[in-house]
Amino acid sequence: MPRTQQGLETWQAFTNAHGLLVATIERDLAAAGLPPLSWYEVLTALARADEAQLRIHALAQAVVLSPSGLSRLLDRMERAGVIRRESCKRDRRGAFAVITDEGHALLERMEPVHQQAIEQHFVPQLRDEESALQAALVRVADSARGECPADDEPGV
Amino acid sequence: MPRTQQGLETWQAFTNAHGLLVATIERDLAAAGLPPLSWYEVLTALARADEAQLRIHALAQAVVLSPSGLSRLLDRMERAGVIRRESCKRDRRGAFAVITDEGHALLERMEPVHQQAIEQHFVPQLRDEESALQAALVRVADSARGECPADDEPGV
DNA sequence: AAAGATTGAATCTTCAATCTTT
């Protein structure tokens, strides 16, 4: 089998696995009456952050969403009371997103549903080469990010 | 590091790598004046299929899209002349999607853009354990699919 | 003029309901 061919097949297996597992998580969350995966991603990113807050620009990277897409998502989450916007004193162009107490409570309800799907469908199938895979995935992300940040990049 | 923790980190590396690489491909396609990735996925699935045609139901799995989402996508692609719908003689409920000559021509223009991104950002980073990874990804997909087809599964 | 963020208009996607065929 030519190497090019296998690369494409592996990529297809990759997107296929991703799509199916994400669909499973979304379905499980919806079945539990919980909001979609994107909310979980924002909430964990904020919960992990230093002061439970994160610049909106930084968040957009974590969720792989356009700035405007994130802005709308934060609108909905703020309306639901799980995050709050706060202006940045140092640089008044920037804004912070802050997770609220309600946000923490919601996160705790979403966490087990999310985790259950990962532990059932993802971790066991990968265990043998999990560390190697993780390292490889980070390399892929770094490589893709290297050409992604700007629109038309000048010289990388 | 607890195993649970690493499982989640690997999953995050997985989604992150996926999101960034898909964004890269979409950007490259758009920069070349070509339609989005979903078109490519439909066209390759049809080109690979036996008579250059595929039941619409089977297609929906290949692109991980809802039935209605696929229906709309096929509307746009048919309007652009790259696919054609044909009714199924055997079972007149079903319909076929057929790739046209124009569809083949478009696929040939999209292929190198798609392939270039994969070969640059995906294949080299994985090469050492590519075969193992591919096998693992297929196991993930099988596992996720195992609980996906129906709506509310009985035994959680 | 450039960066961070938001808004209006357009596009894409999904849910629920519908239609046809089995």
Add this chain to the structure above:
DNA sequence: AAAGATTGAAGATTCAATCTTT
């Protein structure tokens, strides 16, 4: 009644334009 597929209405995402601050 169930399966394959499509449609109307609603929801989410993106592009381009705008606003504020640096």
